[in-house]
Amino acid sequence: MIEVEGLTKRYGAFTAVRGLSFTVRPGEVLGLVGPNGAGKTSTLRCLAGIIPASEGSVRIAGNDLAVDPVAAKRALAFFPDEPRLFDYLTVRQHLAFVARIYGVVHYEDLARSLLAELELVEKADVLPGELSRGMKQKLVIACGLLHSPSVIFFDEPLTGLDPLGIRRMKDSIVRRARDGAAIVLSSHLLHLLEEVCTHVLILKKGDKVAVGTLAEVSTQFSNGEPNVSLEEIFIRATGGSET
């Protein structure tokens, strides 16, 4: 469960995110969409405790991120848009290291199944330098899921993956939600978001312009037309070509 109340993020005098409130319940997948610079990454970084919020509160699985950051962070995983790995640890060593950091005692079986799910078994003993971008992304995900987070944040998880990789990633996201995780992901691939998300939040220049189930947001911007795509809703809600 993710509970966000009045989240504001300022960089100096510039306000990147303004008074955002929403809740994501177990099993829900919230798609965070908006033009470049709308504040998606800033929002996700605040939710994950990577950067401090300027105002407002974030609760992760019941733990206030500002009051009890360790408990909150134990319950969450954050996948940034650029995968970062340790140059001198192999794939397998990454998992062992992360397991130790999070105090996951019997991680071997889960590590094995994650490597299989993410198709990294053959690469288990290589260094990140020998992995493709998509494989690095998968390794970051394997590491992030090792402590079985109940709250998951993805910043552009589908970018840079091949078509099969995208399908697998979608399946993997949907499976985690079915298992009870509360998930927020940002993406510009709106036709893919439509297949994965239960809810959407549309941001424009740091302001929330719409939030709700896909059907609710669609009703708000469809002017009574049936079957309006999320892409069309996005354009109507954010004023088109602005980037």
Ligand SMILES: Nc1ncnc2c1ncn2[C@@H]1O[C@H](COP(=O)(O)OP(=O)(O)O)[C@@H](O)[C@H]1O
């Ligand atoms: N570290 C930072 N310092 C100053 N401004 C920033 C910083 N990070 C992001 N911004 C600004 O905040 C706004 C939102 O950025 P970001 O959250 O990255 O948007 P998005 O992910 O939706 O493209 C942009 O105008 C960006 O230039």
Ligand SMILES: [Mg+2]
């Ligand atoms: Mg971003």
